[in-house]
Amino acid sequence: MRRHPARRAWTGAAVILAVLIGGGIVEGIVGTGTADATSSRSGTVIRRTGHGIPHILARDHHGLGLGAGYASAEDNLCLVADTVLTLSAERSRWFGADARTVDGVTNLNSDLYHASLAGTVERLLALPYPAGPSRSARDLVRGYVEGYNRYLAETTVDGLPDPTCRGAGWVRPLTELDIWRRVHEFATGGADDVQNAVVEAQPPGSTVPTTDPGPENAGAGEIGSNAYALGRQATGGAGMLLANPHLPWQGAWRLYQMQLTIPGELNVSGAGLMGMPVIGIGHNDRVAWTHTSSTAQTRTLARLTLTPGDPLGYVVDGRPHRMLAQPVTVTVRGANGTLRPVTRTLYRTPDGPLATDGPLRWTEANAYVLRDANATNLRVIDQWLAMARARTVGDVHAALTRLQGVPSYNTLAADSTGAAYYSTVQVVPHVTDDLLARCSVGPAGGPIVLDGGRSDCGWGSDPGTVVPGLLGPARLPTLTRADHVSNMNESPWLANPAAPLTGYPAILGTVGTRRSARTRLGLDMIADRVDGSDGLGPPGFSLATLQATMLGNRVLSAEEGRASTVDLCRSRPTLTAGDGQPVDVRAACAALAGWSGRADVDARGAVLWGAFVTRLTDSRVDASTVPFDPADPAHTPRGFDATRPGVDTALADAVRMLDVAGIPVDVALGDAQRYAGVPVAGCRGSDGCFNVTNTDRRPDQAVGGIRHGSTFIMAVELTPAGPRARTILTYGQSADPTSAYFTDQTRLYAAKRWVTARFTEAEIARDPALTVRRLAR
Structure with a gap:
């Protein structure tokens, strides 16, 4: 009987594991830890291939966690330690109250918020599976903590290679609770957008100061993702997947690439969030999956009707209730170092x-309660473990419906049979359209606000959900196709324009509304590749054309508007700025005329175009020649008429802004946006870029760093012989500026070069950069 390829892969891994941890170690392998009588049977092996990508091989989940924790600490101990410091509510103790986190929240508000969660994660850990973590998930976390702590003990704080935290008093060993807090933080979205809102919700007349939002932070703006799942009709056979998450390049939301293997049980490769011992976006030998931020609202507000004269009393169904007052204490370091x-x-x-939420503030009459459907979600690790074991997209669907652990994301997957899958099965509050019609008291277009004075306006419940208060999976749309599905952070409606999804609850998103420029470009890129009109060769996706499509760096707004804008400035070489001053636009016109219209690192004109589109958006100028048509949502609005009022002013203002900042109108894109000195391609999604890059460059600056954008890019083909994958972790494996893996992949990204993923034991063994380390247990 012919042996299955997957069975051969498992068997090969088992043989390699037995050799590596059983004593047959080749010269050059570094052993760590103290050997004992059982170490040969219970060890963990960390193989690193090119660009420092670790492949963890172990006999069980505890061993996997051990290897993942050790490898993560080698590359990013300071980053994990800083994240743990935040979750432990100790930033003010070490850095003072007024400094801000990478998310732009003051240390004091961050600490008060996280301190208020004391006991929350402990209560969730006490729940039985599946509401609480499984034994496998607990073992992973336990091993991760041991691996991290082992590296720290071996290296010592004073001996850490990363100057960011070398010798710092705030670096300490981890506890399992630290990592579970990290899991909960991820499930609740980091909560950086609600920390000020919760801490500063005070009764009328309170003297507690409110904080300004501060500078635009790393968590603001166009955080999201693109994803394609391609079926056999689009590829000619095997399923393919493109993962393109857009996340911050600094701080706790960085991703880390690795492979986790337990022979015969688990073999998954991809990337996970720093500080979590699991793959969140990845593939095995049969299935690949990724996520995109969904439009579903996972939090709602309830407007309380307060008892007259009592700001802490409220009424539900005519009966009085009292708020719970929770004193929270944190330690703050003063300017002189005293605590x-x-x-x-x-x-x-x-x-x-x-x-509080903007105008929704605590008054004499009303106050607002924030309810988060992910407040009880520690299921994330188990969710991704279940998906990692899937053999088909049907198995992915079954895992999603069984655990409902995906916090606020769409899931897209493809498998080796050539099936493509899109799902909105995630954590969603049980807020039906009927409930909204009866109970909504919020402003149009704002957050969902329900009438908290009526018990019948609380969340409902569906039978069979993992925890109460959620919409059941049967209410959440999914789509399986043989051609393609995609999502670029829009509602489920156009996952495939040929089969629009409708009839879902409004809390999930809209139907029949205008799509973003990034979504329209993403759909256009699929259509052009399927019919072969993109110039990349015969119709249909191959792995190579999927990669080329991803990094083509098209800019939809330029494709529609550049020619008309050049005609404008050629006919009118002097334009009037918004302040009435004349602006010579001849050099700018020449730059736009000579620009390719792509957001490549060497593109001259792309920076000017981005500034121009920003001015158009800010002034609410719509120059589209064809308005949005619900009957043709993938292609409308389109066109550009530069003679529309306000277009000339926007161009003049853009040229003036660059001049004031000392930026040439024909500056190369890669000279204006860089990461640690390395040029970075791409532009904002609102400009019509698919390959998104957002910088922290202010109008008066010539060069900006990367705030967020494309991070872990993965293209996978799931062939009958096994997966073929190409990846780029745009900022590299390590946040340590002294590491060889700090910007190595950033340079690849600038050159549009990819890493050939090593998945099988034979592929790993052939890597010329291979190093091996054994961790005894």
């Missing part, structure tokens, strides 16, 4: 904390 306690009282009801 002092700071106490703030926060408020909550059984549904969640009191919060």
Whole structure:
């Protein structure tokens, strides 16, 4: 009987593992830890291939966690330690109250918020599976903590290679609770957007100061993702997947690439969030999957009707209730280094904390409660472990419906049979359209606000959900196709324009509304490749054309508007700025005329175009010649008429802004946006870029760093003989500026070069950069 390729892969891994941890270690392998009588049977092996990508081989989940924790610490101990410091509510103790986190929240507000969560994760850990973690998930976390702590003990804080935290008093060993807090933080979206809202929700007349939002932070803007799942009709056979998450390049939301293998049980490769011992976007030998941020609202507000004269009393169905006052104390370091306690009282009801949201503030009459459907979600690790074991997209669907652990993301997957799958099965509050019609009291277009004075306006429940208060999987749309599905952070409606999804609850997103420029470009890129009109060769996707499509760096707004804009400035070489001053646009016109219209690193004119589109957006100028048509949503609006009022002013203002900043109008894109000195391609999604890059460059600056954008790019073909994958981790494996893996992949990214993924034991063994380390247990 012919042996299955997957069976051969498992068997090969088992043989390699037995050799490596059983004593047959080739010269050059570094052993660590103290050997004992059982180490040959219970060890963990870390193989690193090119660009420092670790392939962890172990006999069980604890061993996998051990290897993942050790490797992560080698590359990013300071980053993990800093994240843990935040979750432990100790930033003010070490860095003072007024400094800000990478997300732009003051240390004091961050600490008060995280301190208010004390006991939350502990209660969730006490729940039985599946509401609480499985034994496998707990073992992974336990091993991760041991691996991290082993590296720290071997290296010592004073001996850390990363100057970011070398010798720092705030670096300490991890606990398992630290990592579970990390999991919960991820499930709740980091909560950086609600920390100020919760901490500063105070009764009327309170003297507690409010904080300004501060500079635009790493968590703001166009965080999201693109994803394609391609079926056999689009590829000619095997399923393919493109993963393109857009996340911050700094801080706790960085991704880390690795492979996790337990012979005969688990073999998954991809990337996971730093500080979590699991693959969140990846593939095995049969299935590949990724996620995109969904439009579903996972939080709602409830407007309380307060008892007259009592700001802490509220009424539900005519019956009085009292808010719970929660004193929270954190330690703050003063300017002279002295430590002092700071106490703030926060408020909550059984549904969640009191919060403010813009004009929705605590008054004499009303207050607002924030309810988060992910507040009880520790299922993330188990969710991804289940997906990693899937053999078909049907198995992915079954894993999603069984655990409902995906916090706020769409899932797209493809398999080796050539099936493509899109799913909105995630954590969604049980807020039906009927409930909204009866109970919504919020402003149009704002967050969902329900009437908290009526018990019948609380979340409902569906039978069979993992925890109460969620929409059941049967209400959440999915789509399986033989051609393609995609998502670029829009609602489910156009996952495939040939089969629009409708009839889902409004809390998931809209139907029949205008799509973003990035979505329209993404759909256009698929259509052009399927019919072969993109110039990349015969119709249909191959792995090579999928890669080329991803890094083609098309800019939809330029494709539609550059020619008309050049005609404008050629006919009118002097334009009037918004302040009435004349602006010579001849050099700018020449730059736009000579520009390719692509957001490549050497593109001259792309920076000017981005500034121009920003001015158009800010001034609400719509120059489209064909308006949005719900009957043709993938191609409308389109066109560009540069003679529309306001277009000339926007161009003049853009030229003036670059001149004031000392930026030539024909500056190369890669000279204006860089990461650690390395040029970076791409542009904002709102400009019509698929390969998204957002910088922290202010109008008066010539060069900006990368705030967020394309991070872990993965193209996978799932052939009958096994997966073929190409990847780029755009900022490299390590945040340590002294590491060889700090910007090595950034340079690849600038040159449009990819890493050939090593998945099988034979592929790993052939890598010329291979190093091997054994960790005894």
